[in-house]
Amino acid sequence: MKLKLIYLYPEIMNTYGDRGNVMLLEARAKDYGIEISTDYYTLGDQLDLTQYQLLFFGGGQDKGQNLIARDLMYHKAQLSDAVKRGIAGLLVCGGYQMLGSEVGLADGGVLEGLSILPVKTLVGKNRKIGNLLVQSEQFGSLVGFENHSGNTILDQSGKALAQTIKGYGNNDSAIDEGIIYRNLIGTYMHGPFLPKNIQVADWLLSRAVGKDLLTNTQSSLYKVSISARESVLGAL
Amino acid sequence: MNPSIILTVWFVKIFTVLTKLFGYQASTLPGLIGFRLDSQLLDKLIKSYQGKLILISGTNGKTTTTKLIADFLSSSGKTLVTNSSGSNLERGILASLIKGSSWRAKLEQDYLVIEIDEAELARIVSRLDPNYLLVTNLSRDQLDRYGEIDSLATKIGGAIRSLDCQLIINGDDPLLASLKTTKPAIYYGFSFDSQQLPTSGSELSDIPYDIKTKQKIKYHNRYLGHLGDYYTDSHSLTRPKLDYHLDKLDLETGKLQINHQPLDTKLSGVYNYYNILASYSLICSLGYNDSQFQSFLPSFEPAPGRSQSLRLDGRELTIALAKNPVGMNQVISYVINSKQYQKVIILINDQIADGRDVSWLYDCDFQTVLPTTKLFAGGLRAKDLRLRLTVAGLESSLLEKLDKSSLLAKTDPDDRILIVPNYTAMQDVFEVIGQ
Known part of the structure; x- marks a missing residue:
């Protein structure tokens, strides 16, 4: 099996080790013989999303989001098509926000989003910093x-x-976290999230290859990941 | 001198002596108490000070640069007060100043050579009103504490703009390009061919684009992280003209040349050559001539944990501090990959001084580590570290607890052991080996 992954704006949208998500996907794919x-896409490059099954879009600083906003809008149609076609993707923080309809920034500005995800982001006064523990129907507990x-x-x-257990998640009300939409996951969890x-x-x-993979629990990556996860869960 | 200041200083000094008698190591506590007794104490001590105040700040290289300057001035017979990296916040600085002040609550030394945390710099620089300010570089370090790196540069810029102070900055750092005071800045940087340096894979840049013009920042020569001879296509951003340039470097022998003057050093690693250049620039700005620095430098010993070696049960133990991605990538390309070590132990803690968040491990280029050495992951976040190493395709074992036998396990006499700790992990190592 072969997969192609596109990482959007790696130099600009990468905070708190977000690029570790791409590294993890690469390492985990090996466990399945995939x-x-x-490929890395950045400002002004040519982009043809039809050749990709996986997408990663990380978080950035406010200035970074401003920097990419116009370029991103230029690819709105093909991003929207790719999502409808079922591209599997992880969107973290800024990347998650930018796929919604609008993004309020700390300086009072509002960026127009891609309106692909049914979300919008309003400017908040309260900076939400800290460990986040949530419970997901699909995935069990998630930490970040x-x-x-x-x-x-x-x-x-x-x-x-x-659903949020510890920390905030989507907003100040601290009720829920992230979104699952078609084959996309949007989240506020850095750390990075996937490891x-x-x-x-x-x-x-699984979504990228189009069939459910039988979980490989024997690889050292899996064991080391579970061990780190349990120690973090134990400490929360 | 106001009698109340004298009383406060006396009180804190006596308190410090007493806590030492009872066996406590007090480095910032006296500062805290001084601050509680008189929140303006720092300002008052500085205001009555007649000598020259030198501040050294930046993400990497503060401690070594401060020590280079302080050791040079001492060796030239000057009196001074300096502080350690563990006390580079307001209270720690205050503690050092109280310690250095006379019983009349006056600072009578020729120089105050003070290392200051870069976020603290933005906050209190105007109160310190330094004569000289040296900024080494800015890069990602503990973002959970400092916020966004470019907003920190803006904050420092705003805080120093109207100060009458001689600024000495790393001209190779585009993040520092906008810093200005009322005097023209002095710039230092590298001017040799960067191809002679080992590459460390996909080095991340903390400033890939010029924020104003959205143009990509390019380099004629890129030396370390985002440091180099930079420019944008429209020249909206270009490296300033250098006053002090390191124009030749021999990594093997440690011979280098600054402004065409040859120098010799025991220090190694590109980051250390920046530190030497920074201190050289500052010292020349103080009016010393380069031959004095030339004769001082070969004898200079780095601060504890900055690539120092010692013997332990017949093994040679080297400790190389790495507390952020730039530092870790340097240690990877110059130390770990030198293949001189039979055992490499990386130790990552997450105490407040380290930053509670360890996601920066994913900004380090562990994928470039040559997979031949015995690798161990330790510290409070050992499991996160081992996971990071596994994601990079490296096999490692957990160092379950930190003690002398775990450090020495699986080595033979005469083996070389490398320990790569972050900040508080380094203190733990010193405790274990009894330093």
């Missing part, structure tokens, strides 16, 4: 580290990724 290759002031609100049609929540990586790889 050949995976990653959040750092954002934006408050993301899901439309009625949006389905949250998980300690390897079941989500398995889901993304």
Whole structure:
């Protein structure tokens, strides 16, 4: 099996080790004998999303989000098509926000989003920093580290990724976290997210290859990941 | 001198002596008490000070640069007060100043050579009103504490703009390009061919684009992280003209050349050559001539934990501090990959001084570690570290607890052991080996 992954704006959208998600997907694909290759897209490059089954879009600083906003809008149609076609993707923090309809920034500005996800993000005064523990129907408990002031609100049609147990998640009300939409997952969890929540990586790889992979629990990556995860869960 | 200051200083000094008698190591506590007794104490001590105040700040290289300057000035017969990296916040600085002040509550030394944390710099620099400010570089370090790196640069810029102070900055760092005071800045940087340096894979940049013009930052020569001879296509951002340049470097022998003057050093690693250049620039700005620095440098010993070696039960133990991605990548390409070590132990803690969040491990290029050495993961976040190493395709074992026998396990006499700790892990190592 072969997969192609596209990492959007790696130099600009990468905070709190977000690029570790791509590294984890690459390493985990090997556990399943999947050949995976990653391309990096950045400002002004040519982009043809039809050749990719996996997408990663990380978080950035406010200035970074400003920097990419126009370029991103230029690819709105093909991003929207790719999502409808079923591209599997992980969107973290800023990347998650930018796929919604609008993003309020700390300086009072509002960025127009891609309106692909049924969410919008309003500017928030309260900076939400700290460990985040949530419970997901699909994935069980998920752990990460959040750092954002934006408050993301899901439309009625949006389905949250998980319910918040510790920390905030989507917004100040601390009720739910992230979104699961078609084959996309949006989340506020940095840390990075996939190394300690390897079941989500398995889901993304399954969606990308188009069939459910039988969880490989024998690899050293899996064992080391579970061990790190348990120690973090124990400490929370 | 106001009698109340004298009383406060006396009180804190006596308190410090007493806590030492009872066996406590007090480095910032006296500062805390001084601050509680008189929140303006720092300002008052500084205000009556007649000598020259030198501040050294930046993400990497503060401690070694501060020590280079302080050791040089001492060796030239000057009196001074300096502080350690463990006390580079307001209270720690205050503690050092109280310790250095006379019983009349006056600082009578020729120089105050003070290392200051870069976020603290933005907060209190105007109160310190330094004569000289040296900024080594800015890069990602504990973002959970400092917020966004470019906003920190903006904050420092705003805080120093109207100060009448001689600024000495690393001209190779585009994040520092906008820093200005009322005097023209002095710039230092590298000017040799960067191809002679080992590459460390996919080095991340903390400033890939010029924020104002959205143009990519390019390099004629890129030396370390985002440091180099940078420019954008429209020249909206270019490296300033250098006043002090390191124009030749021999990594094997440690021979280098600054402004065409040859120098010799025991220090190794590109980051240390920046530290030497920074201190050289500052010292020349103080009016010393380069031959004095030339004769001082070969004898200079780095601060504890900055690539020092010692013997333990017949083994040679080297400790190389790495507390952020730039530092870790340097240790990977110059130390771990030198293949001189039979055992490499990386120790990552997550105490407040380290930053509670360890996601920075994923910004380090562990995928470039040559997979031949016995690798151990330890510290409070050993399991996170082992996971990071596994993701990079490296096999490692957990160092379950930190003690002398676990450090020495699976080595033979005469083996070389490398320990790569972050900040508080380094203190733990010193405790274990009794330093």
